[in-house]
Amino acid sequence: MKAYLLYEAGGADKLVPGEAPKPALKSGEVLIRVKAIGINPADAIYRSTPAFITHIFGEERPVIMGWDISGEVVEKSDNTDGFEVGDAVFALLQNARGYAEFVAVNVGLLAHKPAHITFEEAAAAPMAGLTAWQPLVHGMNIKKGDKILIHGASGGVGHYAVQIAKYLGAEVIATSSGKNRDFVMALGADKHIDYQTENFREVIKEVDFVFDTVGGETLEHSIDIAKPGGTIISIVALTQEDIMFKAKEKGVNLSLRALQFNGDDLRAFAGLMSKxxxxxxxxRIYPFTAIAEAHTQVETRRTAGKIVLTV
Known part of the structure; x- marks a missing residue:
């Protein structure tokens, strides 16, 4: 099968087209003919970082990256009840290997693609969608009317977070650049703050929740506008002890939430997509042959929504 192979960490040009064996199925797995692949900032970070590649793949080289896929079931093994050959599905792959024509997936990580959405829309969702879903649904007790500030609201994770927060009944205040204001408001945000021209600490006070996709000073300053007893969850590594101390001193619950590979969450997310x-x-949608261009684009961090490949 055709696949993109990574022999060593580095730039987007290190993704080399080649041939790889079609995966052999284990019990509980189905074989998916890949139709579309989601590209995330994490893909580019892992591709360029030797330690991350080794953490995932050990000493195996070359490797096949890629976590977000959608496609059609073409073979199945035993213990795969609920999925049949011909089903349209999507998944967040725990062991990567999605930059290929075929991928084997345990059905525990699989969800049926809602009939009315495209394979591209399905492939866009798993990593970014669950990165937003898990903190907001499992990490925050959001009630109708609570105020939440979402940083980076126009990005891959942020644009799902706005929609999830509105579904949960929150009043959503969203930050992004001014050029993405209309996009963010169309997602359902109640108020927009242009981080390039406005200081959010001067615009809002006393929010119940903050969802941070930016980190650094943005995260630190978010403590100033969170209510005592409020909750801030970041998806960016918390490396500064003084930020943790500041949050504790004010009585704000600050934590890092890492993505969990969870099929139940993906299926719950798919249920809301189906509605x-x-x-x-x-x-932007790129052909499979333009994977390097897709990686280069996602590295700009100037994408509104998601980047997807068609296979």
């Missing part, structure tokens, strides 16, 4: 409550917004 049109959550949608994937795709900035």
């Amino acid at each position: 049109g409550i959550i949608k994937s917004f795709i900035d």
